[in-house]
Amino acid sequence: xxxxxxxxxxxxxxxxxxxxxxxxxxxxxxxxxxxxxxxxxxxxxxxxxxxxxxxxxxxxxxxxxxxxxxxxxxxxxxxxxxxxxxxxxxxxxxxxxxxxxxxxxxxxxxxxxxxxxxxxxxxxxxxxxxxxxxxxxxxxxxxxxxxxxx
Amino acid sequence: xxxxxxxxxxxxxxxxxxxxxxxxxxxxxxxxxxxxxxxxxxxxxxxxxxxxxxxxxxxxxxxxxxxxxxxxxxxxxxxxxxxxxxxxxxxxxxxxxxxxxxxxxxxxxxxxxxxxxxxxxxxxxxxxxxxxxxxxxxxxxxxxxxxxxxxxxxxxxxxxxxxxxxxxxxxxxxxxxxxxxxxxxxxxxxxxxxxxxxxxxxxxxxxxxxxxxxxxxxxxxxxxxxxxxxxxxxxxxxxxxxxxxxxxxxxxxxxxxxxxxxxxxxxxxxxxxxxxxxxxxxxxxxxxxxxxxxxxxxxxxxxxxxxxxxxxxxxxxxxxxxxxxxxxxxxxxxxxxxxxxxxxxxxxxxxxxxxxxxxxxxxxxxxxxxxxxxxxxxxxxxxxxxxxxxxxxxxxxxxxxxxxxxxxxxxxx
Numbered sequence: 001x002x003x004x005x006x007x008x009x010x011x012x013x014x015x016x017x018x019x020x021x022x023x024x025x026x027x028x029x030x031x032x033x034x035x036x037x038x039x040x041x042x043x044x045x046x047x048x049x050x051x052x053x054x055x056x057x058x059x060x061x062x063x064x065x066x067x068x069x070x071x072x073x074x075x076x077x078x079x080x081x082x083x084x085x086x087x088x089x090x091x092x093x094x095x096x097x098x099x100x101x102x103x104x105x106x107x108x109x110x111x112x113x114x115x116x117x118x119x120x121x122x123x124x125x126x127x128x129x130x131x132x133x134x135x136x137x138x139x140x141x142x143x144x145x146x147x148x149x150x
Numbered sequence: 151x152x153x154x155x156x157x158x159x160x161x162x163x164x165x166x167x168x169x170x171x172x173x174x175x176x177x178x179x180x181x182x183x184x185x186x187x188x189x190x191x192x193x194x195x196x197x198x199x200x201x202x203x204x205x206x207x208x209x210x211x212x213x214x215x216x217x218x219x220x221x222x223x224x225x226x227x228x229x230x231x232x233x234x235x236x237x238x239x240x241x242x243x244x245x246x247x248x249x250x251x252x253x254x255x256x257x258x259x260x261x262x263x264x265x266x267x268x269x270x271x272x273x274x275x276x277x278x279x280x281x282x283x284x285x286x287x288x289x290x291x292x293x294x295x296x297x298x299x300x301x302x303x304x305x306x307x308x309x310x311x312x313x314x315x316x317x318x319x320x321x322x323x324x325x326x327x328x329x330x331x332x333x334x335x336x337x338x339x340x341x342x343x344x345x346x347x348x349x350x351x352x353x354x355x356x357x358x359x360x361x362x363x364x365x366x367x368x369x370x371x372x373x374x375x376x377x378x379x380x381x382x383x384x385x386x387x388x389x390x391x392x393x394x395x396x397x398x399x400x401x402x403x404x405x406x407x408x409x410x411x412x413x414x415x416x417x418x419x420x421x422x423x424x425x426x427x428x429x430x431x432x433x434x435x436x437x438x439x440x441x442x443x444x445x446x447x448x449x450x451x452x453x454x455x456x457x458x459x460x461x462x463x464x465x466x467x468x469x470x471x472x473x474x475x476x477x478x479x480x481x482x483x484x485x486x487x488x489x490x491x492x493x494x495x496x497x498x499x500x501x502x503x504x505x506x507x508x509x510x511x512x513x514x515x516x517x518x519x520x521x522x523x524x525x526x527x528x529x530x531x532x533x534x535x536x537x538x539x540x541x542x543x544x545x546x547x548x549x550x551x552x553x554x555x556x557x558x559x560x561x562x563x
Contacts, residue, residue: 013182033537037205066393068287071308072203079207093365093393094324097182098307101175106211106309 008124010088010117012138014100016110018086019132019143023057024121025049030065031074031099040082058131059084060121066095074099078107086133088140089115100135114138151180151321152187160317168220172313179310180321189283189322191224192301194315195271197287198308199228199258200513201251209250211309212257215316222262223318227271229288230453230509231255235267241506242518263315267508268482270382270453272299275484280404283326285314289395290386290452290530296396298381300404302326305395325396329414331405333398335363336418339372340425347373349380350547350563351429353529356384358432360392362422369398369412372424376402379455386452387529433563436532439542444523446541447555448511449548450480451528456488458548462503463494465552471502476519477555479503480510503555512538525554 027048034044040055064070077083083103087096092115100111112135117124125131128146133139153161161177163170176188198204204212233243233251255265266274269288278284278301286292287306295301304324306314314320324330337359339347359368368388376384376399388394398406406412449462462479471477479498481489486507489495495505506514511524512534524535525544532545546554546563554560 014178066305066307068197068289068292068305068311069200069203069308071310072198072200072205072208075207075211075309076205079210094179094183094304095307098175098179098310101178102307102309105171105175106214107207 006142008117008140008142010114010138010140012112012134012136013092013097013115014111014113014135016086016112016135017133018058018112020056020058020085020130022060022125022127022129022131023049023052023054024060024125024127026062026120026122028063028065029061030067030070032067032070032072035073035077037073037076037082038080040077054084055082056085058086058088058133060088060117060125062090062121064089064093064096066093068095070095071099071102075102075107078103078109083111086112086135088117088121088133090117090121091115114140151177151185153177157188167218168215168316172316173319175310175313176317176319176321180323183321183323185321185323187322188319189326190318191285191314191320192278192282193225193276193284194222194311195227195229195276195286195288195291196263196311196315197229198312199231199254199267201232201247201254202513202515203308204254209253209257212254212261216257216260220261220316222315224315225264225276226262226315227264227266227274227276228258229267230269230513231267232509232513232515234507234509234514236507240504241514243515247515266482266484268453270455270482273453273455273485274482283320285311285320287311289389292395293385293389293397294382296325297385297398297403305393331396332367332414332416333369333412334366334419335368336421337368337370338421338423339370340423343424343426343429344372344374350527352376352380352384353387353527354429354433354436355424356387357391357436357529357533358424358428359397360388360390360394363392363394365393367396367398368394369400369406369409369418371400371409373399373402379458382452383529387533390530390533433545436529436545437543438536439523439544441544441560443558444525444544444554444560445475446519446521446524447475447477447551448480448524448526448528448531448535449551451510451512451526451531454479454481454485456485459485459489459494460492461548462552463497465549466501466503467497469501469556471555472558475555475558477503478506478511480506483507511535525551525560527551
């Protein structure tokens with residue numbers, strides 16, 4: 001018996017509409033030195049997602065730790081088709097929003113970003129849940145809960 | 151957001167595709183952060199000048215912009231590159247890697263970017279004035295321009311800085327607004343620390359403040375005097391360990407002549423006392439590795455000033471760097487040229503140290519060297535090099551760093 005679908009409301013920060021699988025962490029994340037842009041895999045050894053692929057996923061994390069070089073790595077991942085497909089934060093720092101705006105401007109790829117998630121990401125969602133994110137309206141719809149883990 | 155007629159025409163493509171794309175990115179950024187309008191900037195400084203940051207995506211973006219006829223509209227300088235353009239072979243940079251950096255240099259040159267290759271553009275041809283609006287990235291330069299000079303810039307990201315340069319504008323939000331520049335967290339130096347505040351405490355205090363303040367605006371009291379280089383070192387460390395883009399040092403920085411001016415009408419959200427204990431603990435945290443043998447010494451982060459070059463030359467005069475040890479001093483070509491004229495470069499090179507110009511340990515691929523333990527006097531290096539260079543890193547004073555280069559061992563901090 002699956003949990004009923006839930007609607008969450010955040011604030012849209014970068015446009016786009018995407019439905020897919022969630023990857024969820026309660027730890028802040030920095031893309032610079034954080035992912036391998038050739039594969040989309042997390043390489044930050046201090047991070048709980050180390051080894052996990054973000055490619056094509058809806059990436060939930062509380063907030064970014066951003067070097068001003070962040071879009072360098074992020075856009076390299078976009079160019080290789082290995083970036084996350086959508087991002088949801090408790091608080092989106094401008095560095096992350098700038099990454100999405102640049103991806104759209106220079107690579108014609110929309111990566112919706114929503115911030116204002118109320119609470120720790122993992123209290124709300126689990127990796128493997130299926131969600132739909134709208135970066136204009138800020139709506140986050142939980143389509144189905146992952147049943148494979150207790 | 152309110153847009154002028156000219157801005158509307160830019161968005162309609164009347165001034166070409168590069169300006170249209172650039173402004174559309176900046177307007178969306180402004181909309182996301184509640185900007186009421188755009189503001190004209192006096193200059194830009196861009197961080198995606200390094201191949202390590204820009205990669206192939208950067209070459210594709212710059213290539214596209216150049217093909218479409220992009221030219222910067224305001225004075226624009228470049229952050230360090232990923233090679234020493236004159237001596238990359240000496241630093242064992244792979245030739246194909248150097249080629250990609252040279253390609254970026256060519257593309258930026260065609261857009262009219264001044265090739266300063268430095269994180270301290272304010273020691274070259276990009277010197278902001280108090281109150282001026284800027285479109286800068288490079289966290290250590292942003293914090294210097296905002297705090298020490300009193301110019302106004304948010305921390306722009308790579309490529310967004312180029313967008314700002316192409317249209318000479320940024321969205322007006324955050325640190326462009328007076329009400330968003332007031333202090334939020336108070337750091338009070340204990341009287342005994344205040345009385346005996348040593349040169350190398352500046353990056354340590356910066357590191358501590360960055361850790362404790364995050365992206366808020368810190369105000370520091372109890373620092374009695376500070377040089378240009380000490381403020382530079384403090385800010386770079388705070389911007390690395392936290393995301394500090396503006397700090398106020400009461401009695402020293404221009405928007406903090408008094409404590410009241412630093413905070414405005416709003417009282418501090420938090421007060422933190424800093425004593426000798428906090429300095430000692432932070433200094434320990436900044437080192438990831440044991441004392442003892444080292445194989446590389448890195449100074450000049452942010453890029454060394456002419457005063458620092460004189461100091462290194464004085465410490466190295468008539469001495470010899472220990473065999474098997476590399477001492478690299480990072481600087482920009484403007485300071486290099488002057489240091490050469492002053493005889494400092496000759497003294498430094500005679501001692502067996504190397505000048506690393508237009509880049510630094512963090513930006514340059516150093517895998518071929520197999521370094522294991524670096525010692526540095528920079529809080530920013532201490533924060534980043536364990537990841538970027540993959541070495542253990544020990545933080546020490548400038549004198550202790552030079553001593554380590556001469557003896558091959560770091561025994562004191």
